Amino acid sequence: MRKPRLFTPGPTPIPEHVMLRMAEPIIHHRHAEFVALMGRINANLQTLFCTKQPVLSLTASGTGAAEAAISTLFQAGEKGININNGKFAERWGKMMKVYSMNVVDVSVEWGSAINEEQLVAVLKEHPDAACVWLVHSETSTGTYTDIRTMARLIRDNSNALVCIDGITSIGAHECRMDEWGLDVVITGSQKGLMIPPGLAFVALSERAWERADAHKPRNFYFDLRKAREAWQENSTPWTPAVTLFIGLEPALEMMMQEGVENVWKRHALLSRGLRAGLQAVNLPLFGSSPSHAVTVAYLPEKGRKDFIKLLKNDFGVTVIGGQDALKDVVFRTSHLGYYDEADMLAVLGSIEYALQKVGHEFEAGRSVYAAQRVFMGVE
Amino acid sequence: MRKPRLFTPGPTPIPEHVMLRMAEPIIHHRHAEFVALMGRINANLQTLFCTKQPVLSLTASGTGAAEAAISTLFQAGEKGININNGKFAERWGKMMKVYSMNVVDVSVEWGSAINEEQLVAVLKEHPDAACVWLVHSETSTGTYTDIRTMARLIRDNSNALVCIDGITSIGAHECRMDEWGLDVVITGSQKGLMIPPGLAFVALSERAWERADAHKPRNFYFDLRKAREAWQENSTPWTPAVTLFIGLEPALEMMMQEGVENVWKRHALLSRGLRAGLQAVNLPLFGSSPSHAVTVAYLPEKGRKDFIKLLKNDFGVTVIGGQDALKDVVFRTSHLGYYDEADMLAVLGSIEYALQKVGHEFEAGRSVYAAQRVFMGVE
Numbered sequence: 092m093r094k095p096r097l098f099t100p101g102p103t104p105i106p107e108h109v110m111l112r113m114a115e116p117i118i119h120h121r122h123a124e125f126v127a128l129m130g131r132i133n134a135n136l137q138t139l140f141c142t143k144q145p146v147l148s149l150t151a152s153g154t155g156a157a158e159a160a161i162s163t164l165f166q167a168g169e170k171g172i173n174i175n176n177g178k179f180a181e182r183w184g185k186m187m188k189v190y191s192m193n194v195v196d197v198s199v200e201w202g203s204a205i206n207e208e209q210l211v212a213v214l215k216e217h218p219d220a221a222c223v224w225l226v227h228s229e230t231s232t233g234t235y236t237d238i239r240t241m242a243r244l245i246r247d248n249s250n251a252l253v254c255i256d257g258i259t260s261i262g263a264h265e266c267r268m269d270e271w272g273l274d275v276v277i278t279g280s281q282k283g284l285m286i287p288p289g290l291a292f293v294a295l296s297e298r299a300w301e302r303a304d305a306h307k308p309r310n311f312y313f314d315l316r317k318a319r320e321a322w323q324e325n326s327t328p329w330t331p332a333v334t335l336f337i338g339l340e341p342a343l344e345m346m347m348q349e350g351v352e353n354v355w356k357r358h359a360l361l362s363r364g365l366r367a368g369l370q371a372v373n374l375p376l377f378g379s380s381p382s383h384a385v386t387v388a389y390l391p392e393k394g395r396k397d398f399i400k401l402l403k404n405d406f407g408v409t410v411i412g413g414q415d416a417l418k419d420v421v422f423r424t425s426h427l428g429y430y431d432e433a434d435m436l437a438v439l440g441s442i443e444y445a446l447q448k449v450g451h452e453f454e455a456g457r458s459v460y461a462a463q464r465v466f467m468g469v470e
Numbered sequence: 471m472r473k474p475r476l477f478t479p480g481p482t483p484i485p486e487h488v489m490l491r492m493a494e495p496i497i498h499h500r501h502a503e504f505v506a507l508m509g510r511i512n513a514n515l516q517t518l519f520c521t522k523q524p525v526l527s528l529t530a531s532g533t534g535a536a537e538a539a540i541s542t543l544f545q546a547g548e549k550g551i552n553i554n555n556g557k558f559a560e561r562w563g564k565m566m567k568v569y570s571m572n573v574v575d576v577s578v579e580w581g582s583a584i585n586e587e588q589l590v591a592v593l594k595e596h597p598d599a600a601c602v603w604l605v606h607s608e609t610s611t612g613t614y615t616d617i618r619t620m621a622r623l624i625r626d627n628s629n630a631l632v633c634i635d636g637i638t639s640i641g642a643h644e645c646r647m648d649e650w651g652l653d654v655v656i657t658g659s660q661k662g663l664m665i666p667p668g669l670a671f672v673a674l675s676e677r678a679w680e681r682a683d684a685h686k687p688r689n690f691y692f693d694l695r696k697a698r699e700a701w702q703e704n705s706t707p708w709t710p711a712v713t714l715f716i717g718l719e720p721a722l723e724m725m726m727q728e729g730v731e732n733v734w735k736r737h738a739l740l741s742r743g744l745r746a747g748l749q750a751v752n753l754p755l756f757g758s759s760p761s762h763a764v765t766v767a768y769l770p771e772k773g774r775k776d777f778i779k780l781l782k783n784d785f786g787v788t789v790i791g792g793q794d795a796l797k798d799v800v801f802r803t804s805h806l807g808y809y810d811e812a813d814m815l816a817v818l819g820s821i822e823y824a825l826q827k828v829g830h831e832f833e834a835g836r837s838v839y840a841a842q843r844v845f846m847g848v849e
Contacts, residue, residue, distance in 0.1 A: 095495055095497075097495075097496070097498060099498050101709060102496045102497075102498060102499070102709075102712055104495070104496070105495075105496055110492075110493040110494075110495075111493055113489075113492065113493060113713070114489040114490055114492060114493035115489075116474055116476075116483070116484075116489075117476070117481045117483070117484055117666055118474075118481075119476060119478050119481060119788060119790075120481070120667070121790075122788070150529070150530055150531055150534075150667070150668055151529055151530055151534070151691060152529055152691075152708040152709040152710070153708075153709070154690070154691050154708045154709075155529075155530070155691045155708070158689070158690050158691045185690070186690040189687055189688070189689070189690045189693075190690075279709070281709065281712075287496055287711065287712055287713040287714075288499070288529070288709045288710060288711050288712055288713075289529055289668045289710075289711030289712075289713070289714060308568055309568070310537070310568070310689065311533070311537050311564070311565045311568045311569075312530060312531075312533050312534045312537045312692070313691070314568075329531040329532075329533045329534070330480060330481075330531040330532070330533075330658070330660065330667045331531070331667060331668075332666065332667050332668030332711060332714070333481055333660075333666055333667055333668075334492070334666040334668070334713075334714075335666075335668060335711070335713075409498060409501070411498075411500075
């Protein structure tokens with residue numbers, strides 16, 4: 092017997108009581124019980140996003156939330172700047188093209204975040220941009236972008252809307268929508284929110300809503316004006332994924348009880364511990380700007396093909412490999428959502444087992460010790 | 471204590487073992503386990519739709535499936551005929567307008583289905599139509615449309631694609647996609663498929679795929695070409711609602727074990743029993759073409775405002791009221807999905823209780839007796 096242990100950046104593990112809540116007899120989405128549930132969810136989502144704006148819930152993946160924002164806000168021919176430093180960033184550029192936008196794709200090396208000078212140069216070159224898309228935590232490379240600084244630069248240097256892919260950052264990284272002047276923030280359910288995939292969330296700033304209201308809808312299902320109208324009544328325009336909302340309530344409640352700032356701190360601590368552990372057993376980290384949601388390290392030289400499979404088959408631990416040029420080069424370990432210190436010790440201990448099996452050179456026990464010292468506050 | 475009993479046409483009740491399966495630890499959607507699961511699901515969906523074409527699964531409500539078909543298949547300016555005999559039919563007309571189609575809205579009285587002469591006249595008047603949308607079972611009015619006959623007329627009289635809203639008909643009414651020449655068939659998960667809302671399904675005919683392949687995508691998330699490509703690998707283009715697929719497998723397995731034709735027969739029998747029961751206690755039926763998924767009857771004169779609330783509060787039975795002009799005029803009782811004869815007897819028995827409370831004139835016991843006779847095959 093091996094317990095299945097997911098260390099993937101979505102789906103992330105679901106708390107047991109949340110799973111069981113979703114298994115209770117289903118309720119009807121047009122009844123008072125569901126309306127009351129949505130009222131509690133909507134308030135907690137605003138706390139999580141640090142916004143007074145509606146946080147709209149869509150039955151879709153995070154990709155759907157990005158499409159909702161793009162199709163609601165922008166018109167054909169408008170210019171969209173896409174800061175492209177990974178697989179998910181790349182997607183938003185493709186999506187804007189489907190909506191006939193004029194896309195300026197700014198390539199940033201994988202593993203790096205755009206820096207201030209680069210961004211300002213792009214903004215000056217494209218003063219007519221309608222938006223800038225930034226990925227707060229790029230899942231494909233485990234890269235964090237300092238969106239607070241970047242949002243300020245965008246606001247200071249252009250009229251472009253600041254659009255944030257917060258899919259793997261919400262609940263992991265500090266993200267203060269209103270205070271930081273973010274115009275669009277999206278996330279998904281199977282990430283920091285600790286529930287299964289199937290829901291996506293999007294909030295727009297006041298000035299984004301002004302643009303939305305000036306346009307004709309370009310999409311029906313993802314028309315955010317309809318979602319906002321339903322939100323006023325604690326409802327949804329189309330039949331929602333009821334069971335996922337039933338799970339979302341206790342999951343959000345856990346986050347509220349821990350406190351959003353403490354949730355961010357926990358993710359910072361866990362990721363710091365994991366990074367220290369991996370480095371202590373000679374697994375160098377990938378990239379220069381590590382995310383708190385997912386840690387990317389180079390695969391052991393002697394286990395490039397087998398290491399990930401070995402971890403799954405022999406130890407029940409699921410991490411995932413790299414994509415595109417990073418395939419068979421790195422592995423990604425997530426600590427996004429329902430994780431604590433002991434989970435990090437378990438994954439490091441299992442990684443040590445697997446490293447021994449592939450013949451990697453390191454001193455056994457060092458990874459766990461290094462993480463413990465971080466968790467104890469000694470390092 | 472009262473058991474909650476849903477008689478709503480979506481969400482419909484979920485079998486207990488399906489709910490519990492969905493509460494098991496989540497799996498990753500890019501792993502072999504999920505791919506194998508999707509392979510089994512995809513094959514069973516084809517059996518259910520009676521098609522050799524891919525039945526594509528989307529994480530969305532049924533509205534999303536309609537949008538996927540419309541945005542994948544049709545271009546701005548193309549003509550779409552919409553047979554509008556209820557709230558859901560109306561929606562597809564609005565959606566085509568968002569995609570700048572030239573919509574011919576054919577109004578048919580609520581409670582009625584279009585007849586052959588009407589349809590042929592419309593087809594002759596609009597020989598350039600790119601599609602005709604028909605709702606197989608209109609949930610707002612409990613109206614069945616004979617799509618087999620209508621599809622033949624459309625094929626004989628035009629080149630328009632035959633587009634079927636099967637949202638509350640798949641699993642309730644005979645629907646043979648390939649044999650009947652249907653070009654688009656959509657459905658949703660929270661209906662005949664007996665799982666929670668959050669998934670939608672769509673299949674296209676070969677000639678529909680030819681049109682799709684000739685066009686530029688107009689939507690990103692709902693681009694069915696991407697879904698078809700992923701389908702070949704038993705995958706999905708975006709992160710799917712994993713837990714709903716986990717529930718879908720045993721739910722489909724139940725349908726396969728019963729046999730699709732037997733599932734249709736059961737729905738025919740239950741609806742006939744319920745109709746007989748309601749009429750036996752002086753509740754006239756609404757409409758001239760009753761669906762097997764949902765039965766619509768007039769509210770008792772003396773309980774127009776209270777009857778539905780009374781059923782829920784005093785007997786735990788949830789039925790729903792009418793919409794628009796039918797509000798406070800009719801009530802809708804669903805028998806779509808996980809229902810058997812005893813459920814119909816329970817709902818009729820409860821309706822009798824409530825009728826007594828509001829002072830409706832009828833002979834107690836007659837509704838249950840009438841339904842029993844139908845179920846025994848005597849009437």
